[in-house]
Amino acid sequence: MFEVRIHGRGGQGVVTAAELLSLAAFIEGLQAQAFPSFGSERMGAPVTAFCRVDGVPIRLREPIAEPNAVVVQDPTLLHHVDVFGGLRPEGFVLINSTRSLEELGLGELRERHPIERLLTVPASEIARTRLGRPIPNAALLGGLLALTGLLELDSLMRAIGERFPASAAEPNALAARDACQHVAGSLQRATHTAGRPPAEPAHEDLEQLRATGTDERESGARARGESARA
């Protein structure tokens, strides 16, 4: 299972981002579950959304406490919300910002997590260029795919096409592609500076996700249980 937690504010498309990611995984034939943190919906309030991706049907209903990846749509949350809470040691972090991690005061993250898994991407700027509005969700997802190798960019672009009307789909898909390329470039530079070959971006679990038909759970016993016969 690969678990993504997305932090942002009401109005930034946080819930839609989790939905899009689940739809892209679904398009690739994977199982996916997306759900928001449940709160009163209002503009500007902190919002969290979750997405699980797996090769087998997903039964868990608890919020994601130990994510494989954290996406921060709004860097002003960094000092209010424990966005990195429970992040796995090998976890990925993608922050929407024009600044570097050091400039954001997050340099110490590099001591705890592999540096090639921590990045910022100017998603709002990319969105502003493509959409005319700073809605960073699609761009960040494009960046996340480049960072993690979780899914193909093409699946995300198809998900965007299915989810949005044509007028919104195209600029969002382009924003996703731009951010994907931006992150791929950043990764190349980071590994070049580090003087070692690029690390395998994918989490080791990802290979397992794709190994379908390896459900070790009781055959035929689904999440909702076999009917108990008296």
Next chain:
Amino acid sequence: MPSQLEGSQAVARTVARCRPEVVCAYPITPQTHIVEGLSRMVATGELAPCEFVNVESEFAAMSVAIGASAAGARAYTATASQGLLYMAEALFNASGLGLPIVMTLANRAIGAPINIWNDHSDSMALRDCGWIQLYAADNQEAADMHVQAFRLAEALSLPVMVCMDGFVLTHAFEPLEVPAQEQADEFLPPFAPRQALDPQDPVTIGAMVGPEAFTEVRYLAHAKQLEALDAIPALAREFEHSFGRASGGLLGAYRCEDARTVIVALGSVFGTLAELVDELRADGRAIGALAVKSFRPFPLAELRAALLRAHQVIVLERAFAVGVGGIVSADVHAALAGLNVPTHTVVAGLGGRAITRRSLRAMLGDAHAGRLPELSFLDLRADVVKRELARARGDGRPGPHAENILRDLGIVAAGPV
């Protein structure tokens, strides 16, 4: 063909395949995305013939459903939380009159204090209103239960409430199948009302009944619910045969055969329980989970048979009866009468508090060690309660509990500190 859909939209599309002729709703929180989706389908003509009636309250929504159903139309509505309470009087009328209305309940807490999140306080408050109550474990089952609910309601001439966890299911996107129209039509024939208001052939529905017959009419309601104990599993089998997937039924068992400890629960927590059962089984613990899918009627005999070999039963409840304890537990106790199986009630997930494997594991550790009390509250912050109780015993005007506790937790500045 599966699609990746929000639970509410999946239910809306499935209900549309059931060809309701009247859908009524009061468009305000706590309404659901379900009727939003249905209203759109009526507006575009995708769902036709169907009349969408915007009403002025939940009481009116149920009243319109009653009128529509009594006139021979297939009627549907959805609500949640206080909305269900507001239609309470009409709910008893719908069941008392034997009208086969189907309603989705997106389970949510009841205030005060105001809380929009999930628990089962709403449906449990109305558990004895004479409606059949079904509880879905996931969104596929929630959708599928609606197809079965219309069949069941119309076969028995009784209303059916399909309960699905608000937010946890209604707002979750997951892959599922919406029945194709031909498939739904084959399973669910057009509504043939057992009673109908017809100006050409006038009848009275809802006459006054005095002491000479009231007991008999009420007993009939009970007898018909007991018939549902046979009808529900029969429909689930037929559904599985037609649709190729298991959904509904009275109970759902997961690895219960040789389980020493069985956790009994309603609704969406069952998925988390199944996951936990697998983890604990891998550690060598003989544990299983049992879903109660039909809470009204309550499958006493089936539950007894399913728990016969258990050494310990834990009933995990998302609501409770203040002043007593478990609600579902009372019925489980009745089912297990004379068996001498230690039974514990664990109240969990109130007002949207997440039920996590970590907390469930700790609770099961206590149960294993014989430390689990008869009634407990998962993740209850005893220190917070103790402090507020001490304050309440103090002199003067200690103020409202909810606001005091929020202030203690530093969550909001509720009034002067």
